[in-house]
Amino acid sequence: MNASLVDTPHVAPQQYRGTIRSLSRPTLWADQPAWSRRLAAPTTVAQPRTLYIQGITLDGKTFRPSDWAERLAGAMSSFRPAGSTGGIGAYIGYSPYCEPRTIDGIKSVIVDESLHGIEPMAWDFVMNFARDNDLVVIEAGTKPEPPSI
Numbered sequence: 001m002n003a004s005l006v007d008t009p010h011v012a013p014q015q016y017r018g019t020i021r022s023l024s025r026p027t028l029w030a031d032q033p034a035w036s037r038r039l040a041a042p043t044t045v046a047q048p049r050t051l052y053i054q055g056i057t058l059d060g061k062t063f064r065p066s067d068w069a070e071r072l073a074g075a076m077s078s079f080r081p082a083g084s085t086g087g088i089g090a091y092i093g094y095s096p097y098c099e100p101r102t103i104d105g106i107k108s109v110i111v112d113e114s115l116h117g118i119e120p121m122a123w124d125f126v127m128n129f130a131r132d133n134d135l136v137v138i139e140a141g142t143k144p145e146p147p148s149i
Contacts, residue, residue, distance in 0.1 A: 069100035
């Protein structure tokens with residue numbers, strides 16, 4: 001066998017122009033001059049809200065099909081917190097940001113507003129689903145008003 005082929009490491013050739021980033025060291029906070037190291041004043045961050053989408057229309061009718069909550073939560077099941085296990089070790093289940101529940105005999109979906117921070121389009125999908133189907137949406141901790149008939 002040719003000796004030059006044995007000594008050559010098996011790596012793919014890289015391009016130096018285009019989409020490959022430079023391998024230079026990032027600027028660290030400690031490397032910056034003291035006068036430029038300004039700490040931002042602590043700010044209070046609002047906690048994400050928890051919303052209940054109830055399976056009752058604004059007219060007071062039960063929303064159909066009867067498995068709508070499971071279908072909606074199933075569509076959102078791939079949106080999970082960072083660091084969640086994935087791949088072959090993952091289990092089939094609902095996302096903690098969008099879970100189906102039956103509350104007081106009413107099919108509902110509990111939606112955490114943290115979903116918006118992970119994927120705004122997923123949040124919009126859930127909220128538009130509720131709006132388009134005239135479903136009752138309430139914030140956790142508030143009591144819904146009975147529908148006026």
